[in-house]
Amino acid sequence: xLRRPAKPKRLLSxxxxxxxxxxxxxxxxxxxxxxxxxxxxxxxxxxxxxxPRHIQPNLIPRDVTIVRHDGRANEFLLGVDTWDSFWLSNTxxxxxxxxxxxxxxxxxxxxxxxxxxVINTGIELLHLAQVACPKARxxxxxxxxxxxxxxxxxxxxxxxxxxxxxxxxxxxxxxFPDRHPDEFxxxxxxxxxxxxxxxxxVAPSRFLLQRYLDWGLAEDDIVFIDYGRLADxxxxxxxxxxxxxxxxxxxxxxxxxxxxxxxxVDAAALLVKRGIAExxxxxxxxxxxxxxxxxxxxxxDAVETYSQLKFFGSYFNYELPRHTAAVDWFVxxxxxxxxxxxxxxxxxxxxxxxxxxxxxxxxxxxxDGIDGLYFAAGDAASLADAMARCxxxxxxxxxxxxxxxxxxxxEEAVEQHRKLCFENDSPKARPRQLxxxxxADSVRITAxxxxxxxxxxxxxxxxxxxxxxxxxxxxx
Amino acid sequence: xxxxxxxxxLEQNPDVKKAVRNGLWASAYDxxxxxxxxxxxxxxxxAVAQLLQQPNGTPxxxxxxAASAEGTCLLIGWVDDRVDPIIEFAMQPYxxxxxxxxxxxxxxxxxxxxxxxxxxxxxxxxxxxxxxQGPPATRPEASIRVRFASNxxxxxxxxxxxxxxxxxxxxxxGLLASPRNRASRADGVDHGLTRVLAALTRAVIxxxxxxxxxxxxxxxxxxxxxxxxxxxxxxxxxxxxxxxLAMACDFGRIEIVFVSRSPASLDDFFAFVESVxxxxxxxxxxxxxxxxxxxxxxxxxxxxxxxxxxxxxLGSTIFPGDRDWLGRTxxxxxxxxxxxxxxxxLLNEDDSVRQCGxxxxxxxxxxxxxxxxxxxxxxxxxxxxxxxxxxxxxxxRRHFFVELGGFDEDYIGDCSYEAYDFxxxxxxxxxxxxxxxxxxFYDLHAPAQLGDSVSSRTMPINRALYNDRWGDVLDxxxxxxxxxxxxxxxxxxxxxxxIANTGxxxxx
Numbered sequence: 001x002l003r004r005p006a007k008p009k010r011l012l013s014x015x016x017x018x019x020x021x022x023x024x025x026x027x028x029x030x031x032x033x034x035x036x037x038x039x040x041x042x043x044x045x046x047x048x049x050x051x052p053r054h055i056q057p058n059l060i061p062r063d064v065t066i067v068r069h070d071g072r073a074n075e076f077l078l079g080v081d082t083w084d085s086f087w088l089s090n091t092x093x094x095x096x097x098x099x100x101x102x103x104x105x106x107x108x109x110x111x112x113x114x115x116x117x118v119i120n121t122g123i124e125l126l127h128l129a130q131v132a133c134p135k136a137r138x139x140x141x142x143x144x145x146x147x148x149x150x151x152x153x154x155x156x157x158x159x160x161x162x163x164x165x166x167x168x169x170x171x172x173x174x175x176f177p178d179r180h181p182d183e184f185x186x187x188x189x190x191x192x193x194x195x196x197x198x199x200x201x202v203a204p205s206r207f208l209l210q211r212y213l214d215w216g217l218a219e220d221d222i223v224f225i226d227y228g229r230l231a232d233x234x235x236x237x238x239x240x241x242x243x244x245x246x247x248x249x250x251x252x253x254x255x256x257x258x259x260x261x262x263x264x265v266d267a268a269a270l271l272v273k274r275g276i277a278e279x280x281x282x283x284x285x286x287x288x289x290x291x292x293x294x295x296x297x298x299x300x301d302a303v304e305t306y307s308q309l310k311f312f313g314s315y316f317n318y319e320l321p322r323h324t325a326a327v328d329w330f331v332x333x334x335x336x337x338x339x340x341x342x343x344x345x346x347x348x349x350x351x352x353x354x355x356x357x358x359x360x361x362x363x364x365x366x367x368d369g370i371d372g373l374y375f376a377a378g379d380a381a382s383l384a385d386a387m388a389r390c391x392x393x394x395x396x397x398x399x400x401x402x403x404x405x406x407x408x409x410x411e412e413a414v415e416q417h418r419k420l421c422f423e424n425d426s427p428k429a430r431p432r433q434l435x436x437x438x439x440a441d442s443v444r445i446t447a448x449x450x451x452x453x454x455x456x457x458x459x460x461x462x463x464x465x466x467x468x469x470x471x472x473x474x475x476x
Numbered sequence: 477x478x479x480x481x482x483x484x485x486l487e488q489n490p491d492v493k494k495a496v497r498n499g500l501w502a503s504a505y506d507x508x509x510x511x512x513x514x515x516x517x518x519x520x521x522x523a524v525a526q527l528l529q530q531p532n533g534t535p536x537x538x539x540x541x542a543a544s545a546e547g548t549c550l551l552i553g554w555v556d557d558r559v560d561p562i563i564e565f566a567m568q569p570y571x572x573x574x575x576x577x578x579x580x581x582x583x584x585x586x587x588x589x590x591x592x593x594x595x596x597x598x599x600x601x602x603x604x605x606x607x608x609q610g611p612p613a614t615r616p617e618a619s620i621r622v623r624f625a626s627n628x629x630x631x632x633x634x635x636x637x638x639x640x641x642x643x644x645x646x647x648x649x650g651l652l653a654s655p656r657n658r659a660s661r662a663d664g665v666d667h668g669l670t671r672v673l674a675a676l677t678r679a680v681i682x683x684x685x686x687x688x689x690x691x692x693x694x695x696x697x698x699x700x701x702x703x704x705x706x707x708x709x710x711x712x713x714x715x716x717x718x719x720x721l722a723m724a725c726d727f728g729r730i731e732i733v734f735v736s737r738s739p740a741s742l743d744d745f746f747a748f749v750e751s752v753x754x755x756x757x758x759x760x761x762x763x764x765x766x767x768x769x770x771x772x773x774x775x776x777x778x779x780x781x782x783x784x785x786x787x788x789x790l791g792s793t794i795f796p797g798d799r800d801w802l803g804r805t806x807x808x809x810x811x812x813x814x815x816x817x818x819x820x821x822l823l824n825e826d827d828s829v830r831q832c833g834x835x836x837x838x839x840x841x842x843x844x845x846x847x848x849x850x851x852x853x854x855x856x857x858x859x860x861x862x863x864x865x866x867x868x869x870x871x872x873r874r875h876f877f878v879e880l881g882g883f884d885e886d887y888i889g890d891c892s893y894e895a896y897d898f899x900x901x902x903x904x905x906x907x908x909x910x911x912x913x914x915x916x917f918y919d920l921h922a923p924a925q926l927g928d929s930v931s932s933r934t935m936p937i938n939r940a941l942y943n944d945r946w947g948d949v950l951d952x953x954x955x956x957x958x959x960x961x962x963x964x965x966x967x968x969x970x971x972x973x974x975i976a977n978t979g980x981x982x983x984x
Contacts, residue, residue, distance in 0.1 A: 084712070087712070087716065089712070091712060098751060098755065102754075124719075127719065127723070127755065128755070131755055169825055179922070180922030180923075181825055181922075182824075182825050182920040182921065182922035182923055183920075183922050183923045185825035185918075185920065186716070186795060186825075186918075186920050186923040187923075189720065189795070189918075190716055190719070190720065193719065193720050193723040194719075194723070196723060196799075436798045436799060437797060437798060437823075437827065438827070439797075439827065439842075439843060439916070440797070440798040440799075440800070442842045442843075443804070443842060443843060443913065443914055443916060
């Protein structure tokens with residue numbers, strides 16, 4: 001039985017993973033927001049996370065679709081067997097498990113359904129939510145560009161790893177030569193059609209917001225709300241670094257190619273070559289096994305070669321304060337655009353300056369020369385220059401650290417969500433035009449028009465039409 | 477029936493090979509029919525010829541066989557190989573070991589048939605299966621081995637097996653896949669197999685029992701429109717199609733008839749149909765037939781089951797143009813005359829138009845005027861009268877469709893010329909064929925992953941039938957500079973215009 005406390009509002013938050021099971025920024029941010037709502041007097045909050053059975057096969061029996069997670073009253077896992085990353089489709093769901101999900105949603109009857117992702121759970125869940133809870137407000141937080149870009153939602157070209165500034169069916173087909181532009185065209189329409197169910201989108205960075213406006217979302221349909229963070233581990237302003245030399249750089253994040261670990265390793269090597277050896281790069285993170293073989297090999301060699309590189313493996317969230325305290329500078333060298341990297345917030349929470357790539361969400365969150373330093377994305381020499389400056393410029397750390405901004409608290413994020421999305425009284429702004437073609441308006445008919453309209457409508461050949469070659473038509 | 481193996485013929489007759497190479501003869505067959513036959517030269521390996529005859533030496537009588545349909549049949553076939561799609565005369569019982577004949581089949585390769593290179597080998601599961609009538613006593617029960625002729629010829633395995641009509645139908649898929657079948661029409665030479673296959677297929681289709689009907693959702697009396705949707709084996713594509721069709725509209729008083737012609741799983745297919753009913757509020761009827769034999773038969777059956785006054789046939793590659801598609805379709809349906817056949821603007825992903833196998837550039841932003849690409853023909857004012865419309869979308873009154881006998885079931889396999897044939901018959905019956913620019917759909921083949929369907933295998937057979945029937949009309953249109961309802965030029969046709977399906981469809 002689902003608990004049904006008598007609270008005026010009921011929220012269901014849906015994420016692609018439970019952070020207990022698979023760590024990552026988007027699910028962490030979604031979960032923290034859920035916890036923020038769960039703490040409210042007037043909200044009854046539930047969390048439903050996708051859980052691919054191959055990751056934790058023992059948590060969800062084969063014949064069960066949704067299970068309670070870890071004995072918690074309001075957290076659930078949705079078993080996922082078959083995930084189609086191209087169509088963002090949970091094909092098992094469409095095959096038969098939709099009945100269970102529909103039953104779950106109907107039993108819960110949330111007033112607000114907040115999607116933190118559709119990976120794993122499937123984009124079809126948007127339609128199921130609409131069918132099961134037609135009166136619920138559907139809110140969708142966008143964490144990267146998966147709906148726009150099939151290349152892991154990163155908008156990075158697959159062939160030369162260059163940054164991509166816009167999607168088109170032909171450009172996408174160039175990145176995936178085994179797929180026809182038709183397929184990207186239909187993928188786009190398929191996603192846009194499902195997005196018509198969404199009342200309000202949330203963008204955690206203005207950069208990402210603009211990308212989605214360019215893609216076709218209307219300004220009224222999307223709002224900017226940064227990630228709100230739980231207060232655990234937030235350092236008070238003025239917290240001193242652990243080292244007097246301020247020569248310890250930290251990398252915290254997933255150890256996959258797009259995070260720019262490659263660039264960081266090269267920059268460290270460059271510094272050593274320049275004769276600067278008195279520094280440390282402390283690397284914390286998981287998922288190295290998902291990195292390319294070239295990166296895995298290069299990273300292993302570099303750690304062995306350079307004593308400055310220290311690898312500590314993966315970490316849990318509760319360990320963050322300890323790790324951040326042992327770092328003077330955070331480095332965020334991602335070679336994709338990023339959205340609103342949690343690691344930047346974590347750095348600022350610990351009052352540490354950030355060295356970051358000069359693109360996308362990173363460049364938005366960090367101010368060059370104020371609370372951090374930019375370097376050219378993917379450019380090891382540029383990063384090495386920035387690191388050298390950190391090691392040699394007197395007073396730089398104190399100045400940048402003093403300017404680190406306050407990070408949005410989860411309580412503030414909760415308030416913003418209530419005000420801008422969840423309890424906004426404005427009529428449902430369904431972006432129904434999202435998936436329409438440019439010609440749609442010209443052929444639109446209104447109720448009451450009849451078949452004679454076609455013949456009756458004035459017909460005029462366009463100026464570009466050549467009468468000499470098409471005189472038969474003019475004769476008719 | 478005349479069988480001819482060009483490569484074998486040239487190998488056996490080096491003088492002819494030299495003459496063909498020097499351009500004295502257009503092809504080996506050209507030589508054979510002009511003088512080779514009279515000189516007593518064999519058209520193909522006698523051992524191969526023997527395989528395609530009954531014990532008494534007479535050719536196969538497949539019509540008779542299919543009429544009786546039960547009994548012991550000798551299956552002769554060949555298996556397509558992934559590397560070389562033209563491995564012939566290798567028998568493969570289902571699940572049995574394959575015989576590697578790669579070394580031996582090169583002689584069956586036809587370098588004069590260019591399109592074989594475009595064949596996607598992975599699409600062939602089975603090769604040719606013919607059936608020979610004969611009681612068990614005349615055929616051994618066990619497998620036998622037959623050596624062709626000389627040492628260089630492959631060893632064959634023939635197998636005797638008992639099959640019923642359903643099994644027979646089951647094997648026709650493979651039969652239609654025969655590359656020799658494809659090749660025989662491609663160069664205008666009938667090697668004999670084409671007619672065997674077509675006759676067998678048609679005979680079996682006529683025997684096929686009524687399909688299993690499955691209805692879900694509340695029964696709807698007199699729906700406004702019956703949409704007939706062909707569901708491919710890949711249900712995921714069908715889900716996307718129906719989701720897009722349904723996402724922005726209310727099906728209301730619309731009935732959907734799903735036709736599955738060879739579902740991978742009946743359970744999955746019916747579960748899919750049920751989900752459409754529940755998730756999209758549609759009244760659905762579904763039926764499935766076991767084998768993908770005949771598009772026309774399946775769609776005629778669907779029309780028999782449909783209850784709407786108007787039918788909308790939608791192909792599996794058709795996706796809606798915008799959110800108003802259904803409203804506009806209903807407006808068009810309400811205004812059409814009882815003898816109208818209406819097609820849609822079928823758009824490519826770049827918003828150009830594809831209709832009747834021809835690509836057009838849209839000149840007028842209201843999609844009313846298109847200009848054919850790369851063809852020296854007149855543009856089409858699409859709101860006007862057309863000669864035919866694609867099978868992807870056809871809007872027609874049910875009673876008119878029934879009166880005309882529906883799609884002609886003499887066209888076999890997947891859809892290729894049935895729709896054009898139907899349009900011409902509608903025209904003969906004083907109906908009007910139109911493309912209405914208010915009906916706008918996208919016709920996207922890649923996402924539907926049709927692959928190399930039966931269509932490509934039966935295309936030559938159906939094209940020949942179409943050209944036989946409508947060649948004179950096509951000539952008239954071509955001479956008038958009109959766009960023909962297919963990109964294929966009329967060729968190799970014989971005989972006068974025939975009108976198919978002389979009687980109306982029998983309704984349940």
